[in-house]
Amino acid sequence: MFARMREDVMSVFDRDPAARNALEVIFCYPGLHAIWIHRVAHWFWTRELFFLGRLTSQISRFITGIEIHPGARIGRKFFIDHGMGVVIGETAEIGDNVTMYHGVTLGGVTWDKVKRHPTIGDNVVIGSGAKILGPFTVGANSKIGSNSVVVKEVPPNSSVVGIPGRVVMSEEKQPPKPDLQHGNMPDPEAKAIACLFDQIRDLDKKYQSLKSEHEALKKKVGD
Numbered sequence: 081m082f083a084r085m086r087e088d089v090m091s092v093f094d095r096d097p098a099a100r101n102a103l104e105v106i107f108c109y110p111g112l113h114a115i116w117i118h119r120v121a122h123w124f125w126t127r128e129l130f131f132l133g134r135l136t137s138q139i140s141r142f143i144t145g146i147e148i149h150p151g152a153r154i155g156r157k158f159f160i161d162h163g164m165g166v167v168i169g170e171t172a173e174i175g176d177n178v179t180m181y182h183g184v185t186l187g188g189v190t191w192d193k194v195k196r197h198p199t200i201g202d203n204v205v206i207g208s209g210a211k212i213l214g215p216f217t218v219g220a221n222s223k224i225g226s227n228s229v230v231v232k233e234v235p236p237n238s239s240v241v242g243i244p245g246r247v248v249m250s251e252e253k254q255p256p257k258p259d260l261q262h263g264n265m266p267d268p269e270a271k272a273i274a275c276l277f278d279q280i281r282d283l284d285k286k287y288q289s290l291k292s293e294h295e296a297l298k299k300k301v302g303d
Contacts (some may be wrong), residue, residue: 084156088112092158095179110144111160119142121150152186155202162208169197175220181208189214189231203238249275 092105092112099105105112117140125133133150141147146163147155151170158174160166162182168174171194172186184206199217200206203254207226212218219236230245239249 084117086155091159092178095159096161110146111163111166113156114140114148114163114166115142115158116147116161118148118150118152118154121148122152122154125144125150152197171195171198171215175200175202175204177203179205181206181210181226183209185211185213187211187213198230257293 084133088113089102089105092109093099099109117136121133121140123133124130124136130150131226133230137148137150143165145245146160146166148166148168149170149172152168152172154168155176156176157177159179160181161179165183166180167185167187169186169188171188174186178200186200188199190196195215198212198214200212201218201220201222203221204218204224206212206224207228209227210224210230211228212224214231216233216261218224218230218234219238221237222229222234223239224234224245225239225241227243228245229243230240232244234240234245234247234286238247240247242248
């Protein structure tokens with residue numbers, strides 16, 4: 081248990097340059113508190129002590145401003161930065177090394193008692209205010225832009241922005257290790273614009289080639 085808690089603390093240092101020392105992280109990071117309390121609530125929930133699980137999660141919500149249903153499954157090194165307003169539903173599943181910012185919702189779109197919340201793959205980064213709604217998967221190593229509303233499956237290694245969320249960048253090869261530092265967060269819109277410029281250059285080359293062929297053919301016909 082203590083090894084897991086130490087791992088959680090170290091994951092904060094890996095992803096938050098504002099963290100100065102272990103004492104500050106342990107006592108002043110509500111995202112860390114929410115994860116630790118969730119493990120207790122989830123322990124109750126998996127043993128069908130549903131009331132104690134919900135009561136524990138409600139206490140966590142009151143203390144941290146983060147609402148995690150005790151039924152949600154969360155992997156290792158999950159980091160919630162700032163955290164206020166985060167909501168994670170009952171059937172949500174979160175992989176390892178996931179980073180989530182304040183105001184994020186992992187919600188459902190049905191009242192049926194089925195799998196209705198998203199599954200988040202490993203190494204995913206979810207920007208502040210993003211809403212991911214439905215029982216689909218967000219692929220590993222993906223980035224969800226701030227305030228995006230995602231309602232359909234996201235392929236691995238993708239960047240998603242907008243309302244509704246759209247994939248603006250998708251890499252075929254998985255990066256060896258995601259860079260989750262604040263200063264090195266990807267800019268999906270800038271990448272999308274760069275892709276558009278690349279396409280424009282390719283179209284211009286094709287146009288110039290066709291123009292040359294047309295001029296040559298015109299000259300040949302004239303002769």
